[in-house]
Amino acid sequence: MNIHLQELLASTPSAAALDAFIAEHDFPLVDESAVTFVYRGEADQVELRHFVYGLESAQPFSRVPGTDLWLRTLTLPANSRVEYKFDVIREGRHNWIRDPLNPDLAFDPFGANSVCSCSGYQRPDWTFEDPEARKGSIEAIDLESRAFGEQRPLQIYLPARYRPSRSYPLLVVHDGDDYLRYSGLDTVLDNLIHRLEIPPLVVALTTSPDRLKEYAADPAHASFVVEDLLPMMEERYSLISEADSRCLMGASFGGVATLSTAWRFPGVFGRLLLQSGSFAFTDIGNHERGPAFDPVVEFVNAFRKQPGKPTNRAFLSCGMHESLIYENRSLIPILQKAGLEVRFEEARDGHNWENWRDRLRKGLSWLFPGPLWMVYE
Template sequence: MTGTPVGDVDLTVVTPVGSRRADPLPLLVAHDGPEYSRRAHLVSTLRAAIESGRIPPTRVALLEPGARNQRYAANPDWADALTGHVLPAIRAAYASAGRPTVMGASLGALASLQAEWRHPGTFGALFLQSGSFFRKRVDDEEDFEFWNRVTAFVTGVRRARKRRTDARIVMTCNVDEGNLTNNRQMAQALSASGHDVVLHELPGRHDWRHWEAAFDPFLLTLLQGSVHLNRRAGEAHGADA
């Protein structure tokens, strides 16, 4: 895809076996999609869940990160590219049922939250794993090249006094990693401003193996309810199903 605010964006859309482009199906958008598929077996997990009837047939858009730090580290241009260019292109090519779900790990979780924060109502649900919600005096990441951009965005979210989005937000974080404290604080801040958010603290570290372990039940449960959530959202916003 060309012509976005961050340049070319590469992605792959994986569709359930037997489905057609004209079939309106829920959509899951995954930051770091190829890594999620290769290292955390996202596509195979979803395929098995669809075949067993645990979740409805669901398409997944696997986003190539490109210049990952530049794009995902609270870059408003990436949020605009995703919501204003990538999603419309996907929806032009594939019929969609309601609002999509977006997911990401580490900086991908940060990018997922920012996209919905800047463009509320785009997504029906967010699945945020070990988000890099860096804060001054909490995280020892000052040498990170986009530290100021990330901390400014996180501060803005924390200062919100009312709900910004009606999307359901499910967070997971592993207890043996550096982002645990800032994830706890982000969940608390989102809850205090009226958001539908839950944080699950799980064993493990900041890696793909432990993010995969959180798919069942937390991602699958979120996707189980995506059809009902999207139907209610569509009725509320007058959106097409």
Template structure:
């Protein structure tokens, strides 16, 4: 599918991780430096672009006047093992990745793209562990990120659940989805885990805190892109939809 906007590759030097992060960037059609755009940062970046069709869906809907123009930055992971190290709250590179998003990725994107400075216009999106790290980053840096889209986040970390319970401030926008078929999910580290009940518990915790805009979607989906890909469309409408 030919896009009306533009896709480009970036190389971001991360001092936090001591490595170069390859990043995929989408800029909407008619992009201009005279306008500040909302920013959407995707974990599992290549999956969101290639399987989730995040950029192509956004491009189609921006062109059709369905959603606001948005800049998308997608950060791929190297391997399933490195993904656990980066995204899991007890992972060896978790703290470094939190810092990388705030101190390396965001400043470089802000210096090369015309993005809004308002935290509510900076959204983090991710599936499974990518949803986990998205929420945790927003909790750690509410001054920078005040909006989260998490699809079937991994909630098996006590550290994560404790931090959510004790957080003084939740993101003002949270889109949270899970599937009723996610009761025996085979993880990339070889375990089989129930995602549904922990996500229901997360829903109860978040609902009790009454964030400004919290959308919870529980459907018949399973822990695959067959569920997440159409769910992305709902999330984009909730966050960026224009009233017709």
């Protein structure tokens, strides 16, 4: 437990002393290798609900006798970043809430979680808006998809000072709306381009009305990307028509969509960025991840058997706190054996958008190195 809190509790503090302590400290209380979570309020029971695979997902708090203070200390390695909620239980009713003492939140399509940044973790400076970085623009267009037989909305990021007389690399992003909203992808792109760490890129941000189906290695989705989206992008924008100047990326099921598209159309995308890909597979017997994973497992099993050479260079990242870490680690030797250049980055983080955001610099700057060595403005 945090030493200052220990000292306070040893003095049998009054309610006012507890108030003062809480007012003076940031929560949770972060030490070198442990974090103390604090909840104050009436309850029958309080549990810490976190998203760290490998630890019990419900960690019970202890009540400090004679107070309404609840505590839970967790050993967490340095550099960890953990998203969590509190489950406050009263009369058998569970109420999942964000940590009232912690203003640090991470958002995702399901709402928001509290964030615990352990010692050593710092949000990268290139993820914040930089007033010196020229901003790209985003335009919305509709694409008539033959693969899906309907119109699909897209957002297109154009780098600052985009000009049709110049040719640009292309990045195609799965779950593009979410990458913009929860990973600040546009800010990251602006900053990395400004820092010359990546070249100016044109980015197609796609989204799916049924991602669990379409991103689960659906052949129609691969056709959509390669036969609908790509020709439209090449006609409408000034792009470099080479595989090595095209990158496809995605996270989670979007990672499966990325790899399966590249597998069905080898050589079209010379670069892949795979973040926490849901690459579930079986060596024998059935998987236990639910029916949405059936087509995924079927694809990943087939891929592992005959990967071919879907691309030239792949950057993978995965959080060590994710259940998918084993599957992602297992993919590396297969990709290497298939003749790809591969880089893999692990972080002490979970299956979330800020983890994916924090890995973008390493990934994008390796897949598309910018001219930072050559340009001195």
